[in-house]
Amino acid sequence: MALFGSLNALPLEKLLQLLAHKEGAVEIWNVKDIPATTLYLKPGYIRSIDQHGKPLEALAAKATLQALLQAREGSFEFLPGAKPKHKVRLNWPVEKVLLSTVTLQDELERYRPLLPDPRAVFKVTPMAKKSLPQESFLRKALPYLQKGVSAETLTKALKMPLDLVRFYLFRLERKGLVERTGKIEGVRPGLLGLFLKGMGL
Incomplete structure (x- = not known):
């Protein structure tokens, strides 16, 4: 029935x-x-x-x-x-x-208050390759992370919810497997300082 x-x-x-x-x-x-x-x-x-x-x-x-x-x-x-x-x-x-x-x-x-800005750019660290078998998210995101990518872009590429991608990046960052580049996607380098200052960072 x-x-x-x-x-x-x-x-x-x-x-x-x-x-x-x-x-x-x-x-x-x-x-x-x-x-x-x-x-x-x-x-x-x-x-x-x-x-x-x-x-x-x-x-x-x-x-x-x-x-x-x-x-x-x-x-x-x-x-x-x-x-x-x-x-x-x-x-x-x-x-x-x-x-x-x-x-x-x-x-x-x-951990929501600690999650990264959706546009913060992350890159993979040399240590990450040793963790690929255990980290299915990292394995899938690796081609993008090698070039540098934001959670916002990864969300579209992997078809996953934004907050979940931000959380996975946060968790990988704590393990030392990815790191922030200091760049914000879509913000020109000259404007980065002003942006961070406006954000109180």
Whole structure:
């Protein structure tokens, strides 16, 4: 039997707990800044997360799920028994994903006042290459970070929420894997001093 409703009445976190032991697809639409998304489930697991009929790779899928779990507007429908037509599988345990997403959101909120300016330019440090296997965000962002890039530009390139990108850069900076160049994207060098002075820095 199909189940449908709004995220305002039934947030995705509770919906996933309700469907934890079901097989099928949760279609979600009308969420601000997020394209229509389909979560394919099997008992206890998220099989894959699709947009435009194609599976998202792990980093984009995680960012999309993070944003959807925070959403309080949007519509959903559960289609029992539906399976993805592709072979890509995330196979994420539902309980573990919900716990790690809540933990990440708590961390993000705690450090929000310390997050970098969206236009601050970051570059990768020599130390970073040793951390690539563990840091999936760093691996994905590396081509941009080698040239120097802001969170604002990375958001568009990686199709991830701005605050999440800022948080990942902040975390990588604390580990010494990226560093700020002192430049602000879109600000001419001569204006940088005035900009920083205006910001009280």
